[in-house]
Amino acid sequence: MVWRVSQAMHDTLEDFKKYREKMNAKILASGNQQIQRFFNLDTRAYESGALSSKTKELLGLVASVVLRCDDCVTYHVIRCVEEGVASPEFYEALNVALVVGGSITIPHIRRAVERLEECEHLRKTS
């Protein structure tokens, strides 16, 4: 058997989701209870409260773009689409990230837009 790691950019959203689930399961199976609790806090941070889930997902998206993490951007793009973020809202949020974080965020914005297109493609073909 030849071992091959996953690429940083997963070919499809489906691949991304599978990899994310598989590795999260392994990390949670490690027996480190504090990591489990952190993962739980991570999930709960985006639940509807005083702010809506939609607003929180936009916060997560902008934080991910300015910190320049492609996987985190992918995750929040998916979630934003699920929460009904419309295209002009999406671009206005990306513009805030671009102005705050500078041109260094542009490659991540390109990939965010590519993922957004993939979400729309999946919606049309499913």
Next chain:
Amino acid sequence: MVWRVSQAMHDTLEDFKKYREKMNAKILASGNQQIQRFFNLDTRAYESGALSSKTKELLGLVASVVLRCDDCVTYHVIRCVEEGVASPEFYEALNVALVVGGSITIPHIRRAVERLEECEHLRKTS
């Protein structure tokens, strides 16, 4: 005359605002037109559009906390208060920043909360 620069943390919001205005004026007077245009884009990024100013200021606040810039945090705290962000909304946004950005953001969150208190103090005494 003894020259003294401003400290990174201004004593009061009033000091912060004065320093910000004074230095921005000097930068804009430098004759570099592109910096002027950037400053203009920066202001316009938070104007109401498909997303409300309130939502955009929350995006700016979270981006500033995860990138750990005290002056930017101060600015967006002031603007969030002006846009009517309520205390529980404020803390939920800070929680998203804390979870995304980790404990390294905590000193900035402490100073954000201190600035929030100062805004409330100013409102009561004015």
Next chain:
Amino acid sequence: MVWRVSQAMHDTLEDFKKYREKMNAKILASGNQQIQRFFNLDTRAYESGALSSKTKELLGLVASVVLRCDDCVTYHVIRCVEEGVASPEFYEALNVALVVGGSITIPHIRRAVERLEECEHLRKTS
């Protein structure tokens, strides 16, 4: 009453500790339960387990230096001293941070060494 915020660098370790406690208490009193849980995870991450508290505090110190957070560096310098980190160990850890994080960490290393001196000063005079 004139409102004055704390400076980013507290004059003494005593000031740092008081400010940290005061603001943490305010944040925890805000009623945001998830922030409380995060603070709890933060404390527990450095407790002795498979790795000793001393090793974990060194990990926290190096992470704080490469991420360049003075308050976090101050906190872990205090804790490293309490865990018995000796001066050559301290400098070897700082050297790892310096090599990984580059010359941009040097101002933070200067302040880390100043805090270390203050810890030693307090030990001698108490």
Next chain:
Amino acid sequence: MVWRVSQAMHDTLEDFKKYREKMNAKILASGNQQIQRFFNLDTRAYESGALSSKTKELLGLVASVVLRCDDCVTYHVIRCVEEGVASPEFYEALNVALVVGGSITIPHIRRAVERLEECEHLRKTS
């Protein structure tokens, strides 16, 4: 049709350029005027003025290496070669980035050098 996103590292400079153009066109077609203006400012920042384009591209290269963005590094390597940056100049600029940004920049420096080789390869075979 199977959807496949582009990898973070494009196989060839040709692929990089095509992807960059394709996605920039989509972003600019989104109708968000402020993003358009930012892209315009980004292009103009490297035009010859008081400083030469060559110096500005070196500034862009070093900024990209210390902020560790492979696509940005690729772009500025191409532009530096076009502006006539010689190999010893290139390595001296990379050395400044390495010293400022630390060993964490080394993987990006490896890829910068690989891209530089590709530019030289293209020049010889074209």
Next chain:
Amino acid sequence: MVWRVSQAMHDTLEDFKKYREKMNAKILASGNQQIQRFFNLDTRAYESGALSSKTKELLGLVASVVLRCDDCVTYHVIRCVEEGVASPEFYEALNVALVVGGSITIPHIRRAVERLEECEHLRKTS
């Protein structure tokens, strides 16, 4: 001949090591003596001294995770395994990185765990 650059995530540890050696050799052959000296300092920072190599590799791992550099994480995972870091120690170090650096480190932690598995796979099959 079609030129193809290496992907940011190398398929196997073997690929990673070969690429790292090949590019380091090219960089060192460039004749820039200061880069050579930096590479030398980088190697020596993890040698046993007042702190053990094992502790220093854990410091390098945590610094790499909070600064979010996959290649650096891969390198320190390999070295941690060679220094005999046990699985619970590994996860406790990752937990410190996760708490300090936040959820933005999670994609890098997933890849760190995947590399750790590959190291274990190699040990069993060699």
Next chain:
Amino acid sequence: MVWRVSQAMHDTLEDFKKYREKMNAKILASGNQQIQRFFNLDTRAYESGALSSKTKELLGLVASVVLRCDDCVTYHVIRCVEEGVASPEFYEALNVALVVGGSITIPHIRRAVERLEECEHLRKTS
């Protein structure tokens, strides 16, 4: 005796220089030879070679602004002035940093301009 640490922003360039020298001397006196060698590489990185000192100081300035380190910015502003960087060159370099690094760099640009003014003030009064 009351112990007081230095503030992150030194009141004057004279204070900055004294503090920098005092703490560097202490760090170098610690006996950690590798830190000494790093400091030496740091100094040498800006010496004239294939690129002029002036260009290298501009590289150092832009790297410091995008990484947002006030002390590093102060140091390179002083050095840029010594190398004869003229005001329009200075602002064009800051504009590159602003575009690459985004609005999050603005507070550091304000302080860079304040330091530049202080350098000019010193030149006139000395």
